[in-house]
Amino acid sequence: MPAISFQSVSKSFKSGRGSVKALDGVTFDIEEGEFFGLLGPNGAGKTTLISILAGLARASDGNVSVLGHDVQAQYAQARRHLGVVPQELVFDPFFTVREALRIQSGYFGVRGNDAWITELLESLGLADKANANMRQLSGGMKRRVLVAQALVHKPPVIVLDEPTAGVDVELRQTLWQFIARLNRQGHTVLLTTHYLEEAEALCNRIAMLKQGRVVALERTSDLLKAASSNVLRFKIDRELPPQFADKARVTGRIVQLPAHDAHEIETYLATIRQAGLRVEDVEIRKPDLEDVFLDVMSAKHQQRVAA
Missing domain, CATH: 3.40.50.300 (P-loop containing nucleotide triphosphate hydrolases)
Known part of the structure; x- marks a missing residue:
C-alpha cells in the first residue's frame, strides 16, 4: 500500500x-x-x-x-x-511554544505527550523558547514551531x-x-x-x-545519470558574448555552460578570448540536479517517467 x-x-x-x-x-x-x-x-x-x-x-x-x-x-x-508544514507562517499569538504544541496534540486526541514535545523542542533547537510567547519569536523560530506542530502527533x-x-x-x-x-x-x-x-x-x-x-x-x-553533458564553470568580469545567452546559467560573476566534449569546451573558451574577455577559476564538473531541472523545464524536453 x-x-x-x-x-x-x-x-x-x-x-x-x-x-x-x-x-x-x-x-x-x-x-x-x-x-x-x-x-x-x-x-x-x-x-x-x-x-x-x-x-x-x-x-x-x-x-x-x-x-x-x-x-x-x-x-x-x-x-x-499526515503532518504538514505549510509555506506560510501561521501561529496563534496567545500561547507559548509548549502550550501551542499541547493544543496541537489535542486536535488529534493525543494525551500525555509531554515527553515527545520535549524531544521535539530539543531536536529543533527550541528548548530555550519553550515558555516564550509565539509573538516573541523570530521568523526562523516560528518556522521551527510549525515543524514541531506538524510532528507532534507522530x-x-x-x-x-x-x-x-x-x-x-x-x-x-x-x-x-x-x-x-x-x-x-x-x-x-x-x-x-x-x-x-x-x-x-x-x-x-x-x-x-x-x-x-x-x-x-x-x-x-x-x-x-541521464544528464547529457558536463558543465564548464568559470568566473568573468564582463557580459558574455550574445551567442551564449540562451545556454549560459549566470549567477553574478559565475558562468556555467553545458559542455558535451572537449571540443565544445575549447570552442567556448576560444570565443570568449576572441571577445577580449578574461576568465578565472575554470573547472569542469558533473551536472547537478539544478542542471537537470533546467533541462526538464525547457520547452524541448519530453516527458520522462520511469517504468
Missing part, C-alpha cells in the same frame, strides 16, 4: 478570464518510507497538490489517499496519518512545503538531521523546495511538475 497516492488528479479554478487548470491528470504513488521530492517552478501546481492532500482544497477530478484512506471520503483517518507521513524558505543555515542543518532521522525510522517524507541541492542530497525519488503536469518521475540518481 502506498503512503500517498495521487490518481488522475486535476484541479481547475474559475477566474475573470474563465477556467484556469492548476493540475492536469497528476498520477504517481509515494511508497512507505520514501524521501520523495516534488519540484517545479512557481505556479507549477505543487502547493495546490499539497492543499488537496491536506484537505484544504478539493480536486476537480481524481483521487488522493494517505495510507489507503481517501482524503475526502475518509478525511479524519487520512489527516491523523504522523507516519510528513509533508514539508518549502520548510527552509528564508531561514538560516543552522536551522536548515538542524531540520534536515532530524527529518532524516525520522525517515530512517520509517516515516515517509514528501518535500517541496526551491533549494535543489537539498532535494538532490535528501530525496530518493523525484517528480517534477510543469504547468500542472508531471514531466519527470524518476529516481534522483537516474535523473543525474
Whole structure:
C-alpha cells in the first residue's frame, strides 16, 4: 500500500478570464518510507497538490489517499496519518511554544505527550523558547514551531512545503538531521523546495511538475545519470558574448555552460578570448540536479517517467 497516492488528479479554478487548470491528470504513488521530492517552478501546481492532500482544497477530478484512506471520503483517518508544514507562517499569538504544541496534540486526541514535545523542542533547537510567547519569536523560530506542530502527533507521513524558505543555515542543518532521522525510522517524507541541492542530497525519488503536469518521475540518481553533458564553470568580469545567452546559467560573476566534449569546451573558451574577455577559476564538473531541472523545464524536453 502506498503512503500517498495521487490518481488522475486535476484541479481547475474559475477566474475573470474563465477556467484556469492548476493540475492536469497528476498520477504517481509515494511508497512507505520514501524521501520523495516534488519540484517545479512557481505556479507549477505543487502547493495546490499539497492543499488537496491536506484537505484544504478539493480536486476537480481524481483521487488522493494517505495510507489507503481517501482524503475526502475518509478525511479524519487520512489527516491523523499526515503532518504538514505549510509555506506560510501561521501561529496563534496567545500561547507559548509548549502550550501551542499541547493544543496541537489535542486536535488529534493525543494525551500525555509531554515527553515527545520535549524531544521535539530539543531536536529543533527550541528548548530555550519553550515558555516564550509565539509573538516573541523570530521568523526562523516560528518556522521551527510549525515543524514541531506538524510532528507532534507522530504522523507516519510528513509533508514539508518549502520548510527552509528564508531561514538560516543552522536551522536548515538542524531540520534536515532530524527529518532524516525520522525517515530512517520509517516515516515517509514528501518535500517541496526551491533549494535543489537539498532535494538532490535528501530525496530518493523525484517528480517534477510543469504547468500542472508531471514531466519527470524518476529516481534522483537516474535523473543525474541521464544528464547529457558536463558543465564548464568559470568566473568573468564582463557580459558574455550574445551567442551564449540562451545556454549560459549566470549567477553574478559565475558562468556555467553545458559542455558535451572537449571540443565544445575549447570552442567556448576560444570565443570568449576572441571577445577580449578574461576568465578565472575554470573547472569542469558533473551536472547537478539544478542542471537537470533546467533541462526538464525547457520547452524541448519530453516527458520522462520511469517504468
